[in-house]
Amino acid sequence: MSEEWAERQRHTNRLARHLAGHLFAQRKVTARQLYGLSKLAWITNSYEGEAAAYISSTKMPALGDVLGKDFSNYSLDQVAEMIAEELGDDSLIELIKGHSGFTNFYKAYRNSVFSWIEDNHSTLLPLYKSAFNSKSEKERLKIVETITKLPDIPKANHPDKLMRSEYFLTPAFFMLDPNVCFPLINGNKGVQSLLKKLNVADSGLTSQYQAMVKLYGTGGIKDAADLDQVGKDLPDFLTTTATKKLLEKKSTTTNGDLPLKDEADIEAIRKAGTVPQRRLHNQLTNKLNKSLTKFTLLEGKNHSCMFDVLIKQYDNDGKDLLIEVKSSIESPQIRMAVGQLFDYWFTLNGDEEPKLAVLLPERPRKRL
DNA sequence: CGTAGTGGCATTGTTTTGTT
DNA sequence: AACAAAACAATGCCACTACG
Numbered sequence: 001m002s003e004e005w006a007e008r009q010r011h012t013n014r015l016a017r018h019l020a021g022h023l024f025a026q027r028k029v030t031a032r033q034l035y036g037l038s039k040l041a042w043i044t045n046s047y048e049g050e051a052a053a054y055i056s057s058t059k060m061p062a063l064g065d066v067l068g069k070d071f072s073n074y075s076l077d078q079v080a081e082m083i084a085e086e087l088g089d090d091s092l093i094e095l096i097k098g099h100s101g102f103t104n105f106y107k108a109y110r111n112s113v114f115s116w117i118e119d120n121h122s123t124l125l126p127l128y129k130s131a132f133n134s135k136s137e138k139e140r141l142k143i144v145e146t147i148t149k150l151p152d153i154p155k156a157n158h159p160d161k162l163m164r165s166e167y168f169l170t171p172a173f174f175m176l177d178p179n180v181c182f183p184l185i186n187g188n189k190g191v192q193s194l195l196k197k198l199n200v201a202d203s204g205l206t207s208q209y210q211a212m213v214k215l216y217g218t219g220g221i222k223d224a225a226d227l228d229q230v231g232k233d234l235p236d237f238l239t240t241t242a243t244k245k246l247l248e249k250k251s252t253t254t255n256g257d258l259p260l261k262d263e264a265d266i267e268a269i270r271k272a273g274t275v276p277q278r279r280l281h282n283q284l285t286n287k288l289n290k291s292l293t294k295f296t297l298l299e300g301k302n303h304s305c306m307f308d309v310l311i312k313q314y315d316n317d318g319k320d321l322l323i324e325v326k327s328s329i330e331s332p333q334i335r336m337a338v339g340q341l342f343d344y345w346f347t348l349n350g351d352e353e354p355k356l357a358v359l360l361p362e363r364p365r366k367r368l
Numbered sequence: 369c370g371t372a373g374t375g376g377c378a379t380t381g382t383t384t385t386g387t388t
Numbered sequence: 389a390a391c392a393a394a395a396c397a398a399t400g401c402c403a404c405t406a407c408g
Contacts, residue, residue: 053370107373
């Protein structure tokens with residue numbers, strides 16, 4: 001997952017909230033409409049690009065369910081226009097056209113969950129509305145407590161095989177929350193390993209929720225979309241022993257205390273410590289951040305391991321790439337980079353085969 | 369072609385048995 | 389008692405097939 005993905009999640013949140021705003025103003029909201037609204041969170045294997053198949057298979061039916069219409073004979077652009085027109089909300093055009101949805105919900109439950117919504121409609125509708133309006137921690141907590149009281153969701157043709165209701169509901173409430181504060185709690189590996197690390201894997205949904213929202217404001221995590229992005233790396237972000245955090249934008253203008261890695265090492269090479277060099281260093285880091293939005297980028301947080309950038313799962317094998325940024329092509333700098341890279345890599349990954357790179361402002365001379 | 373829907377299975381967790 | 393290995397159990401994922 002990545003910042004781009006987190007942005008897609010936030011986009012979906014805006015779309016769902018615009019639609020929900022109109023929906024909840026109506027006197028009556030059907031089970032079908034709640035189903036459609038929740039379905040906007042779903043995708044299929046083909047979720048990218050111009051002709052992504054999820055649009056016709058999942059997104060359009062979802063929109064149709066919300067509006068009580070059949071859009072199967074229209075293009076997405078037409079549907080966007082129609083809905084914006086009907087609801088008198090022009091911003092919906094772009095919201096609908098953009099890619100939305102973020103969870104590949106277990107297929108065997110996609111249809112069976114509908115009758116589950118019907119059965120629990122009287123509990124669910126106020127819950128959805130509450131998620132849409134929730135402003136405080138307290139309100140969200142109350143929603144979570146209600147979720148725990150709901151029955152599990154039966155599997156199609158195997159009613160005895162059950163899915164926990166939060167797997168279905170947390171994506172929906174993630175989409176409805178005014179500040180994207182409602183965390184995704186599902187069977188996702190990342191989520192599960194985090195819960196284990198927090199010692200709440202078996203402690204019930206309420207304490208899981210509390211443990212997760214506590215992370216807001218730490219390690220560069222602003223909202224539930226960030227939380228979901230860091231996934232299984234989250235354990236690295238916790239408490240005082242944290243070794244990593246999401247890569248943040250660096251200042252390239254102020255003269256103040258610019259954050260720079262390994263201050264002590266840099267001191268050895270005085271030049272690099274000068275303000276222009278630091279600026280250049282931060283500029284390079286920012287460029288990296290800007291051009292690699294498809295990836296999750298991390299930076300070191302622990303004093304013993306202040307690496308510049310780590311690209312999560314940069315190749316097809318899901319390996320990470322560690323990058324050291326240097327503001328100059330002078331050989332001492334490059335030598336130091338090499339040393340740092342191997343040291344950091346060993347600290348992070350032990351004797352796993354290292355994947356390393358140095359980012360320089362220009363091509364270095366042939367001989368160092 | 370891509371998707372729905374699921375049975376089988378890999379993975380993870382738990383208990384029992386074996387060994388030092 | 390402490391640990392290791394094996395057996396067993398539970399879980400959720402995904403590769404597969406039929407189908408539109």
